[in-house]
Amino acid sequence: FYRDDAKATGWNNLAFPSVGMPHALWQLQGERRAVFEERESHGATEQVFKGWEQISPGTMTAQQYDQAVGDLVNYLQWMGEPSQNTRVRVGVWVLLFLAGFTFIAWRLNAAYWKDVK
Template sequence: MKKLMFLLAFLLPGAALAAGGNVHLDTANYDLTDKASLQNGAKIFMNYCLGCHSMKYQRYQRTFQDLGIADELGQENLQFTGEKVTDYITRAMPEESASVWFGAAPPDLTLVARVRGADWLYTYLRSFYVDESRPFGVNNKVFKEVGMPHVLQPLQGTPRETYETRMIDGEEKQVYVGIKADGDGALSPEEYDQAVLDLVNFLEYTGEPARLESERIGKWVLVFIVVLFVFVYLLKKDYWREVH
């Protein structure tokens, strides 16, 4: 019983953090083998997220190599503050200034996908909507009272809550049906969803850069264990032959 209580105490806070309340999370069908998606996700992160959020546990050079980007091309298109290719990915915004502007310094995002989960991130980035009562004029269905602006709005357009009039129990009522952009963004709704998925894919990669290699090695380890088991079993049979 003590072990069960300890396990629940360890897992439940993380589950609650990942779920972000009772909001339904859409499935993020990311693919870590899709280099084009990862490259686009990196471009979106460097252009729209890096101004506030760092990735201080990830180096530019490691990122470029894993994503199939030449160092020179990466420096030219994905590095904007004059760092070396061997440097960690850090933001230009001073932490003290960020704390004043946002109330708290924006968190590092190297491991955000491991903490929050891909589905949470995918839903969160598609759940901003106009809310004039908030300091930045937006709120979020997944993260209520969000303290950051909707930085991807130039891509999505202005997102607003939409309602439909429906007959419920003989009465006309306004029913919330989702969030819809007004069409003034650079991308269509389908293209925006794909761009968000690419960004989530990139964040999944940075959370565990060696994941694909680990999975590849893990398969061979399992094969080795199976083969070893056969030899160990035959050895056991040989040792115990006369005993039986």
């Protein structure tokens, strides 16, 4: 997110431009502005993202903010699907069973057909 006074919320998003969503964690990250440079491409001028300019500091450093956002995203992913750990654990055993059953079926098939050939 970056400060953009042209938008109704006062914020814009580099990943999803013009989305109608404010920056909920701006106090932690601080206010920053996106720096764009203009380039000529196929006869048209386009703005290309160059970097960030920090307007005011937040209560966290950049590393602390990235760590906090990563933790928040991981927590929300876990809250969205708490049974994922169980599914992964059971899935490993199912794959091992299928591998064993495939081996037994292959050997049994060979034993049944050995006299036919």
